[in-house]
Structures are given as structure tokens and as C-alpha cells.
Amino acid sequence: MDHIKHQKKNRIITRVNEIVTNGGLPKTGQMMSYQMGDDGYYQMGYPLGGGQRFIDNGDGTVVDTVTGLMWVKDLQMAGFGMTMYWYDAINACENLFFAGHDDWRMPNINELMSIVDHSRYSPAFDPMVFTPMPDMWTPYWSSTVCVSWTDGAWCMYPYDGYKTTWGRPWDMCYVLPVRGGQA
Incomplete structure (x- = not known):
């Protein structure tokens, strides 16, 4: 049973690495924060430019x-x-x-x-x-x-x-x- 859990864990880790290394969503470009928690506050995503x-x-x-x-x-x-x-x-x-x-x-x-x-x-x-x-x-x-x-x-x-x-x-x-x- 541990062997099956180990295989599943490795597949999940591999898939997460593929997602992270194959790019991501771009930033929106919003720099100004209009309220706490908006995109200007977090500025998440792949850099634009x-x-x-x-x-x-x-x-x-x-x-x-x-x-x-x-x-x-x-x-x-x-x-x-x-x-x-x-x-x-x-x-x-x-x-x-x-x-x-x-x-x-x-x-x-x-x-x-x-x-x-x-x-x-x-x-x-x-x-x-x-x-x-x-x-x-x-x-x-x-x-x-x-x-x-x-x-x-x-x-x-x-x-x-x-x-x-x-x-x-x-x-x-x-x-x-x-x-x-x-x-």
C-alpha cells in the first residue's frame, strides 16, 4: 500500500513541477492598489513586458x-x-x-x-x-x-x-x- 501512495505522490509532484515550469498566467499590469486585496496589491502572475x-x-x-x-x-x-x-x-x-x-x-x-x-x-x-x-x-x-x-x-x-x-x-x-x- 505504501508503494502505491509513493507512486501517486511522485505523479502529483511531477505534475506540479510541469505546471510551474511550463509558464503561468501573465500579470494584469495593474500597478495601483485601490483597495486591500485587489490585483494592484498582490500583482500576481508572470511579468509583463x-x-x-x-x-x-x-x-x-x-x-x-x-x-x-x-x-x-x-x-x-x-x-x-x-x-x-x-x-x-x-x-x-x-x-x-x-x-x-x-x-x-x-x-x-x-x-x-x-x-x-x-x-x-x-x-x-x-x-x-x-x-x-x-x-x-x-x-x-x-x-x-x-x-x-x-x-x-x-x-x-x-x-x-x-x-x-x-x-x-x-x-x-x-x-x-x-x-x-x-x-
């Missing part, structure tokens, strides 16, 4: 050292400088060959929200890492369909990082291709 978190590969892509995801840095450079319908955005990502890679996809909403720096707006992500589109009021698609409204998909506004849903069959948004992650 281009030099600490994102690595520019010099080929139009950046790697997020927290999530391990590779993102397209400049949408226009990759041929994604226009808005598109959700279904077209999925196909465009799936068929993208860029920077020597052909396994691009549309990010899910959690991946897309992971690049938001809540200490910024216009854009809500580091413009030294990602080249913002001129139109900050058109959101970026995610691949995540809204459960309560299946015609909708979750999106992120680049202006302030606001998460909302837009209509998959009729609305047009930008898309920020990503590759990597865990299945």
Missing part, C-alpha cells in the same frame, strides 16, 4: 515564453490585413504558410486573451511585440463558439482587451494566427 515575455524571431513571428505559443507579429505581413467572416478566418489560418510553418490556426479565446496587457489601451497589447491594425474598434476572432448563442464566437477588442461575441455568419473581424499549444 516585451523583453521578459515575448521573443521576436525576426521573421514576422513572436514566441510567448509564458504559453509557448507562436504568434504572427504583423497581420499585414502575413496577408491578414483585412477583416473576414469567421468561417473564412478559420480557413485562412488553416491554409497559411508563413515564416516556414504551415500549422497555423485561429486562437481560442483564452489564448487570445493571454496577450492582453490590462495596463494598456489603444492597443491593449504591447505594440512593440504586435503591430496593431489602424482600426482599434474591430475585434479579433477566436475559434471559441459562444455556448449560449451558437451563431456567435468570442472576440477580443484590441482597443481595451474587452471580450465579447460577434455573429459568425455575418460579422467580419480581424484574426491573429497562432501555432503551438497542447491538444
